[in-house]
Amino acid sequence: MKFTLSWLRDHLETEAGVDEIAETLTDLGLEVEEVTDPAARLHDFTLGFVESAEKHPDADRLKVCQVATDAGVKQIICGAPNARAGITVVVARPGTYVPGIDTTIQVGKIRGVESHGMMASEREMELSDEHSGIIELPSGEVGQRFSDWLATNDPTRIDPVIEIAITPNRQDALGVRGIARDLAARGLGTLKPAPEARIEGSFPCPIGVTIDDDALSHAPHFAGRLIRGVTNGPSPAWLQARLKAIGLRPISALVDITNFFTFDRNRPLHVFDAVKVTGDLRVHLARGGETLEALDERSYTFPEGALAISDDRGVESIAGIMGGAPSGVSDETTDVFVESAWWDLVTIARTGRAMKIHSDARYRFERGVDPAFTRPGLDLATQMILDLCGGEASEAVEAGAPAIEERSYRLDTTRVQSLVGMEIAPDAQRKTLESLGFKLDGDMAHVPTWRRDVQGEADLVEEVARMASLTHLAPQPMPRERPGVPAPILTTGQKAEQTARRTCAALGYNEVVSYSFIDKAAAALFAGGNDASMLENPISSEMSHLRPSLLPGLLQAATRNMKRGQPDLALFEVGTVFSGGEPGEQAVQMAGILTGRTGPKDVHGSARAVDLFDAKADLLAILGGLNAPAKTQILRGGEGWWHPGRHGRVCLGPKKTLAVFGELHPRILRAMGIRTGAVAFTIWPDEIPVPRNQGHARAPLELADLQAVERDFAFVVDADVEAATIVNAAQGADKALIDDVRVFDQFVGGALGEDKKSLAITVRLQPRGETLTDAQIEAVAKAVVAKVEKASGGTLRG
C-alpha cells in the first residue's frame, strides 16, 4: 500500500514529519517498507536571478549569463532557448549532483568561456519530462532552496511517498483514511471529519439492478447511479500526480476517480458506459463457460459459481474483480453508471484464484471492505464526478442491503495486564478503542464496521497494546516449571542423531545439508521418483521429487565438488528421507560417501584409493557410537544401487537391516556423473534396538587371572568362502574356552590355484580356573580344524 504525505494530510491534521510518521506506522504494525522523498535529491538546488544574458562569442545557440546566486553573481553558460535576463531560475552550483543527467556539476570552460554552474530544466531534476527550456519561476528569492520554494508553492511535486506492508488482517489500512485513523489514535494528530456527500438525484435511474436469490449470500448489496452528460478526459493535475506517485497510470477522469476511492477509502468502484449497457443489470452466479474480455484486454472464462454482472446481452463484469472491456468507459463516454457494491470475501477469493486475476479490487474485497460504506462511497464518487466531469445525477438504485454483522465484545481491562503484561489505565484503554471507532457501551465494545478482523476479546487487547506501543513492554522472568536442575529433554533418537553426526565428523567426514527434493531421474535410481512423492508445483525440474535416500544428494554434492577440483571427498548427511507423500511417510537416515583417495599424494606413501573396507570401518565405528548390538551379521542382497558383489548389509537377522556399506553400482555412478569409484554407507538409526537395560550401571567386569594362549591356523578354501564362515566355525569349536577369533591374513591364487585362497586366523584361548595343559590346547586346536574344515570345505594349510 502506497500513499503520499499530502494525501495522508487530507485525513490527518498533524505537525509530524515524514520520519516520525514512518517510525510510528512501523510501531503500530503498519510496517514501512520504503519512504521516497523527492525533496531529498533537490536539496542542493537554489534559486537564482538572471541579471544579463549575452550571446556566446563563439557559439550562436549559447548564452553567457550573469546569474545572482546565494554565492554572489556567477557566470553561467546556458544553451536553453528561454535563457534571458530578468527571470528567476533554479541553479545547480559546482558540486551539486544533477540526477536527470547523472552528473556532478563542475567549473568548466564551454567554447573557451568559463561556466560556474548550471540552470536546470524539470527533466534534469527528474520532476517531469519537460526539457524545452530551463525552469522559470514566477516568484522566489535568490538563494532560497528550490525544495523550500516547491513546498510552499507546488507541494505535490515533492510529496514524499510512503509504502507500507499490510498484514492480511488490516483491511482498514488499505485506505489512506484508515491509516490516518491509526496515527490519530496513537496521538500523532487529529483525524479530520470524514467528507460527506448528499446527492439529490434529479431523475430516476434508467438502469435497474437485481440480485438473483441464489446469489444474495455472495452479493448482498449493490448500489448504483447514472450520471448523464459528463465530459470524460484527463483528470486534474493533482489527481494525476497522486496516482502517479503511488505507481498508477492516469487513464481518464472517470477511471481515475474510481482508483482514487480505492486507495483513499478502500472503496473499489466500477464505472460502466451506460450507453453500452443493454437493459438492466443482474447480479448472478455464473453457470460456467461464459466468456468476457476484461479491462486488462484479456479474455476470461467464468467458472461455475463465480459472481457475474450481466445485462440483457450477457456478462459485462467479473463482479468485485474486474470490469468488462465492452461496457467500459472511454473519452467519448457521456453517460456513466457508477457501481458501488459489496461482495462476499470467500467468493471473491475463490473466483480470483480460479480465474487467476490479480486486481486492486480483488485484493481489497477478499480482505474485506467496509460494508457500511457502500452507499456513502457511491455518493462521494458521484460528487467528485459531478465536480470534475459535470453532468446530472440520477436517483440511486440499490439492491439488497448492507451485510453488517453487529459484534461486540467485553472489554476486560485486566486482560492487557494478564495477557500482554502491560499496565494501562482502564480509561486510557477505553479512549484508545473509541479513537479507533469502537463504541463503548458499559463494558461492551462495539466493533466498527471496517474492522472485520476484530473477532474476540483478545483482539481488543491487541488494539490497546498496539496503540500503547509494545516497545514499552518490559521483560518479565518466566520461572522454571519446577525449581532445580533442568531435566534432560532430548529423546533417544535425537541423542543418537547427534552422536552419529559427531562420530562421523570425528572420522574425517564433512557434514552437508542438502535439499529434501531432487530431480526425478536421480530419485528413480534410488527407488523413488514416483507420483506419490512428486511436488505439484516444484520450483524447478531439479527439485521435483522428495528424496527417497540421502545418497543421490551426496553423489550430486560430490560431482559438484569434483568439478571444482576436489576429487577426494568424505561427505555425510543426517536427514529425513521420504517413502511416499503422506504425513509420516518419512524416516531419519544417515549416509556417508567416500570418493577418490584417502588423501593427496604424500611423503609417507600412505595415500591410496578408498575402498569398501574404509566405509565398513567407519560404519561400524558409528554403529558402536549408537550402541548398536555388538553381534550383527553381514549379509548380502541389498538394494540395486549397490555393487552386487561388493556390499554388505549389517543385520540383526535376515530381515532387520541396520545399515548397508559397499561400493555403489557402476551404472548408478555413471548416471550420476561420477567417474571415480565411490564407496558409501547408509544407516537407519531408528532400526537400532534400544538397549533393554536403561540403567547406568555396567555389567561387572570379569578379569581372568590366567594368561591367554593364542594359536594361529591357516586354511586353504575356495575363493568364494567368506571369512565369517571360518570365524564362526572356529568360534563354535569350544565356546567356553575360545575368547576371540581374528582373521589376520588372506592370500588369493598364486600357488594355490586361481579359485583358491588361504585365510589365516588367530584363535585366542582364555583359561579360567587353571592353566591349560598342552593336551588341552591340542584338543581345542583339533576341534577348530575339524569345525572349520567341515564348515568351509577347506583344509588346514600344511
Place this chain on the structure above:
Amino acid sequence: MMDDLRTKYLSQIDTASTEAALEDLRLAAIGKKGEVSLAMRSLGKMTPEERQIEGPRLNALKDEITSAIAAKKAALEDAALEERLRHEWLDVTLPGRGGARGVAEGSVHPVSQVWEECTAIFADMGFRVAEGPQVESDWYNFDALNIPDHHPARGEMDTFYMHRAAGDDRPPHVLRTHTSPVQIRSMQEHGAPLRIICPGRVYRADFDQTHTPMFHQVEGLAIGRDISMANLKWVLEEFFTAFFGTKVRTRFRASHFPFTEPSAEVDIQCSFEGGTVKVGEGDGWLEVLGSGMVHPHVLRAGGIDPDEWQGFAFGMGIDRIAMLKYGIPDLRAFFDSDLRWLRHYGFSALQVPTLRAGV
C-alpha cells in the same frame, strides 16, 4: 698380592673399550675361576686369624670390582647411545602422517551446530524438543493455525503442494511452510502445561538472493496458566543473550499472524557499521522473528481450553541466526555442499555446545 690384584683389575676395567672386554675381565677377576675367586677359595687353608683379616678384604675387593664393572658398563652403554644418536636425524619439517584415511578434518554443518546451541539454551528454560512430519495435511499446516481456506495468508506463503492422484479428492498435502504444525501435534499429544521448541526443515517456493526453497526454523511454544507476552520478551532476551554471548536487547513491534494475538515482530539490537552486523551493540534494530500470544482458535485446535490456559509462540530462522552469529554471508551456500565452505564455516566434532562453556 691383593693390592696387586686390585690395581691390575681396576686399571684394566677402566681402560676396557668394549662390553666384551669388560665381560672377559669380569670372568678373569670374579668368574668361577677368576683370580679373586681362587684367592677366596684359598681362605680355607689359612689360620683363623689370617682368615679374619683376609676374608673381609677379599669380599671388599670383589664388591669393588663388581661395582667398577657395572659403572664402566653403564658408561660404555651411554657412549654407544651417544654415538648412535649422532646418526639418528629426521627432517621434522616433513608433513605429519594423516589419520586413518589421511583426509583433512571432518566438520559439523553450521545448521546442526546452531540446532544444538538452541536446544542447549532452551532446555535450560524447560523446553523440550518436538519434531514432526515435513509433509503435512493442510489442516495441520493451515486450518489448525487459524488460516482457513480463503485466508490471504495461504496465498502469501508460497506453499509447495504435493501431487494428488486423479480421483483423490482430498485437499493436497503440503510441504510444511513453518514448523508450527508441530505445535498443534504436541498440544494434542501432551496438553497443557507445555514448553516445547520445534526445530526443523520448512519449505517455501521462493528462490533468490536471500531465499532458498528449503530452510530451517525453530519455533517455541509455552503454555501455562499465566504466561504473558512480557515472559516471551524475557525468554527471547535470555535466549539471544546466551546465543550471541553478549547482552542483547529486543524491540517488539505490533504485527499480525493468524495464529497469534496479539502478535509482534521482534527486532534485536545491533549496529551496522562498515557493512557488518554486530549484534548486541549500537542503536540499530534487525528483524529476526515473529511471535505473539497463541490465538484461542489455535489452542482449541490443539485440544486446550483457552479459558484455562494461555501462552506464547515464536518462530525464527536457524540458518538466519547462524548467519548473524557466525558472519556467513549467503544463505544459498548452506545447501550447496561446497567442501571449501563446509571446512571454513563448519565446526569440529568435539565442539559440542554446552551452557557451562558458553554455546
